[in-house]
Amino acid sequence: MPTTTAVPHPRTGPHGAPRSAQAAVARGRDLLRLATAGSVDDGKSTLVGRLLHDTRSVLADQLAAVERVSAERGLAATDLALLTDGLRAEREQGITIDVAYRYFATDRRAFVLADTPGHVQYTRNMVTGASTAELAVVLLDARKGVLEQTRRHLSVAALLRVPHVVLAVNKMDLVGDDEGVFRAHAAQVDALAAELGLPDVTAIPLSALRGDNVVERSAAMPWYAGPTLLEHLEAVPVERDPRLEPFRFPVQHVVRPQTPEFPDYRGYAGRVESGGVAVGDTVVVQPAGRTTTVVGIDTYDGPLQRAFAPRSVTLRLADEIDVSRGDLLAAADAPATVTQDLVGTVCWVGDTPAAPRRRVLVRTGTRTVRGVLRSLDERLDVTTLVREPSPATLELNAIGRVTLRLAEPVAVDPYAQLRHGGAFLLVDEADGMTLAAGMVGDPLAVRGGAAAGGRA
Amino acid sequence: MSAPTAQDAPTPDAATSGPARREDLEGVALGQLDDLESESVHIFREVVGELERPVLLFSGGKDSIVMLHLAVKAFWPAPVPFPLLHVDTGHNFPEVLAHRDATVERLGLRLLVASVQDAIDAGTVRERPDGTRNPLQTVPLLEAIEAGRFDAVFGGGRRDEEKARAKERVFSLRDEFGQWDPRRQRPELWGLYNGRHRPGEHVRVFPLSNWTEMDVWLYIEREGIDLPAIYYAHEREVFLRDGMWLTPGGWGGPRPGEGLQTRQVRYRTVGDMSCTGAVESGAATVADVIAEVAASRLTERGATRADDRLSEAAMEDRKREGYF
Numbered sequence: 001m002p003t004t005t006a007v008p009h010p011r012t013g014p015h016g017a018p019r020s021a022q023a024a025v026a027r028g029r030d031l032l033r034l035a036t037a038g039s040v041d042d043g044k045s046t047l048v049g050r051l052l053h054d055t056r057s058v059l060a061d062q063l064a065a066v067e068r069v070s071a072e073r074g075l076a077a078t079d080l081a082l083l084t085d086g087l088r089a090e091r092e093q094g095i096t097i098d099v100a101y102r103y104f105a106t107d108r109r110a111f112v113l114a115d116t117p118g119h120v121q122y123t124r125n126m127v128t129g130a131s132t133a134e135l136a137v138v139l140l141d142a143r144k145g146v147l148e149q150t151r152r153h154l155s156v157a158a159l160l161r162v163p164h165v166v167l168a169v170n171k172m173d174l175v176g177d178d179e180g181v182f183r184a185h186a187a188q189v190d191a192l193a194a195e196l197g198l199p200d201v202t203a204i205p206l207s208a209l210r211g212d213n214v215v216e217r218s219a220a221m222p223w224y225a226g227p228t229l230l231e232h233l234e235a236v237p238v239e240r241d242p243r244l245e246p247f248r249f250p251v252q253h254v255v256r257p258q259t260p261e262f263p264d265y266r267g268y269a270g271r272v273e274s275g276g277v278a279v280g281d282t283v284v285v286q287p288a289g290r291t292t293t294v295v296g297i298d299t300y301d302g303p304l305q306r307a308f309a310p311r312s313v314t315l316r317l318a319d320e321i322d323v324s325r326g327d328l329l330a331a332a333d334a335p336a337t338v339t340q341d342l343v344g345t346v347c348w349v350g351d352t353p354a355a356p357r358r359r360v361l362v363r364t365g366t367r368t369v370r371g372v373l374r375s376l377d378e379r380l381d382v383t384t385l386v387r388e389p390s391p392a393t394l395e396l397n398a399i400g401r402v403t404l405r406l407a408e409p410v411a412v413d414p415y416a417q418l419r420h421g422g423a424f425l426l427v428d429e430a431d432g433m434t435l436a437a438g439m440v441g442d443p444l445a446v447r448g449g450a451a452a453g454g455r456a
Numbered sequence: 457m458s459a460p461t462a463q464d465a466p467t468p469d470a471a472t473s474g475p476a477r478r479e480d481l482e483g484v485a486l487g488q489l490d491d492l493e494s495e496s497v498h499i500f501r502e503v504v505g506e507l508e509r510p511v512l513l514f515s516g517g518k519d520s521i522v523m524l525h526l527a528v529k530a531f532w533p534a535p536v537p538f539p540l541l542h543v544d545t546g547h548n549f550p551e552v553l554a555h556r557d558a559t560v561e562r563l564g565l566r567l568l569v570a571s572v573q574d575a576i577d578a579g580t581v582r583e584r585p586d587g588t589r590n591p592l593q594t595v596p597l598l599e600a601i602e603a604g605r606f607d608a609v610f611g612g613g614r615r616d617e618e619k620a621r622a623k624e625r626v627f628s629l630r631d632e633f634g635q636w637d638p639r640r641q642r643p644e645l646w647g648l649y650n651g652r653h654r655p656g657e658h659v660r661v662f663p664l665s666n667w668t669e670m671d672v673w674l675y676i677e678r679e680g681i682d683l684p685a686i687y688y689a690h691e692r693e694v695f696l697r698d699g700m701w702l703t704p705g706g707w708g709g710p711r712p713g714e715g716l717q718t719r720q721v722r723y724r725t726v727g728d729m730s731c732t733g734a735v736e737s738g739a740a741t742v743a744d745v746i747a748e749v750a751a752s753r754l755t756e757r758g759a760t761r762a763d764d765r766l767s768e769a770a771m772e773d774r775k776r777e778g779y780f
Binding site for chain 2: 028029030031099100101102103105109110112124125127128131132241242243252253255256257258259261262265267269270271276298299300301308310311312314325349361363366419420423424425427431432433434437
């Protein structure tokens with residue numbers, strides 16, 4: 001049968017079950033996306049397993065399997081780290097698939113946790129996990145204190161502009177639950193955070209093995225009056241206020257039903273990536289530069305007077321102007337920068353290294369243009385923060401500053417100001433593989449920013 | 457907008473202190489289900505923008521029904537701009553097939569059916585001794601993808617389902633044999649999905665990646681989404697095999713000694729009748745089901761399989777792992 005019309009949506013049907021509001025489930029909660037960074041040695045798997053277990057997010061058969069394996073290995077207690085054990089394919093092929101996603105929820109919040117392996121060679125994984133995170137949990141072994149990898153994890157969180165960081169000082173049970181040890185590590189990280197321009201770092205002493213200060217409060221550390229990890233994750237005010245950001249709306253798709261019901265409808269589908277938009281607002285179509293007025297904000301559930309990030313909507317515009325996928329609708333009085341010369345910081349994730357004059361596809365928002373790596377300007381060592389000028393190449397997991405020349409203009413923002421507006425990908429035109437995660441400008445050089453409260 | 461109206465003006469507190477307080481964001485910040493919905497809608501639109509020939513896998517089960525509901529929302533007021541594909545094992549619940557056909561009719565969509573029975577008749581797959589046809593779906597699926605020259609295939613998989621899925625991408629590249637190669641998967645950064653592929657390859661796309669079973673039910677409740685009646689408690693003639701309540705049918709049950717009984721049951725998942733078990737349940741409404749799902753997580757805390765109902769659910773979950 002041919003595709004014809006979308007029919008208005010019946011809310012209930014013959015089998016539609018009646019609604020009732022009696023279930024003891026929170027229906028008003030919000031969503032927090034977070035990432036963990038740390039190696040197996042820090043007890044990261046145990047910590048993640050503990051969070052899942054103590055928030056009752058583990059199914060009975062999963063737990064039974066973990067208990068069985070623990071018993072087979074002669075362990076006295078169930079090893080919760082096995083809950084996040086790798087796939088057979090990974091063990092067989094000797095590889096690690098970059099990020100595993102875990103889900104848990106409380107009455108107040110639902111959590112999407114990007115669980116990233118934190119070994120030296122896996123900068124790429126941390127960058128991937130941190131790119132969508134509002135909060136990063138960096139693990140530290142209380143016996144070892146700040147290591148190279150701690151510095152690296154904090155640097156990547158700063159580079160990716162993750163707004164909130166939790167320093168989880170783990171294995172407190174192995175240092176006698178000593179307050180002095182915790183305070184010393186926390187002070188050292190505070191100094192590092194100031195250097196990196198991380199606006200918000202909260203240190204929490206815990207023992208993932210015992211479950212102390214993860215979900216349940218510790219009896220062994222009465223000197224600690226702060227929140228448990230979960231209490232902090234539930235309470236941390238991660239909502240950005242989109243009313244303080246400029247409006248950005250990459251056009252994904254032009255909606256033209258051409259149906260008897262909607263013969264002349266023309267709308268621009270996309271997601272508000274930052275800021276908000278209201279009917280009557282003046283917007284500019286970038287990179288072309290024409291301005292127009294928003295006359296409608298449509299959704300399946302009815303029209304809106306205003307919409308804020310990150311809501312997906314369809315906008316109708318006053319003028320019949322040329323707008324298509326790849327264009328950016330932006331606040332007319334606070335537009336993005338239109339340029340064919342892109343200077344950015346990249347984390348190289350491709351197997352073949354970056355070299356000057358390499359041709360690539362550059363993806364910003366919904367726009368893809370051809371480009372060429374004009375120069376490699378700097379390599380950044382995220383452990384020492386030393387910058388090496390004019391490297392010959394950038395290989396897998398390297399981070400550096402590059403200059404690109406583009407075949408067509410793009411509309412972008414400095415990543416330090418708008419995460420989504422300043423993010424880009426470099427893609428191999430031949431096989432389509434992603435080569436680099438890019439950030440417009442030099443996010444690490446910009447200390448503080450609005451959220452940092454003048455720490456620069 | 458950067459120039460807010462008076463009504464929109466941020467409180468002085470929010471303007472100066474960085475992160476906003478939740479109460480200041482009333483009517484601005486998205487709740488969890490709106491957040492997930494907007495992400496899924498974004499994914500659908502990216503696929504239609506970047507790829508040529510998408511198709512949506514539609515079984516009539518709850519996840520694919522929710523997925524289709526999100527697709528309708530993504531393109532409204534235009535119709536969903538791609539067809540649906542169902543891999544029919546020949547052992548599907550009649551209630552589910554009826555619901556499938558009614559949904560297709562109501563939305564005016566095109567439905568393609570790839571048949572396991574046809575593949576058996578053609579000799580490209582062989583019936584298994586245990587009678588289950590779930591593993592046999594792969595060949596007709598890949599044949600249908602190739603015949604339709606589809607380059608993007610939407611699936612209802614969720615990452616909370618099991619270990620392998622926890623590491624699945626939203627855009628998951630498949631080679632010309634439909635295989636998943638972990639080493640060729642791309643990092644997914646900032647929601648900038650990269651759907652580029654070589655000729656003959658295709659991309660599986662999972663718009664419900666970040667949804668949990670509970671989220672799906674809460675959304676079904678909120679949106680008033682119509683499901684096949686077998687998801688809710690009903691009286692049914694069933695027999696017990698391997699700890700699961702199965703429905704009798706032409707696929708091979710009950711065997712001698714597997715006595716039929718009438719029980720009040722519901723289905724937590726819907727697949728091939730030969731291996732989809734019912735759970736004993738009195739949950740007759742969406743709210744009842746939500747309470748049941750929430751409660752079953754509570755009892756799972758102790759990890760003791762204290763009651764039969766729980767072990768049935770666990771068994772069912774393992775069955776589902778085999779299916780995917």
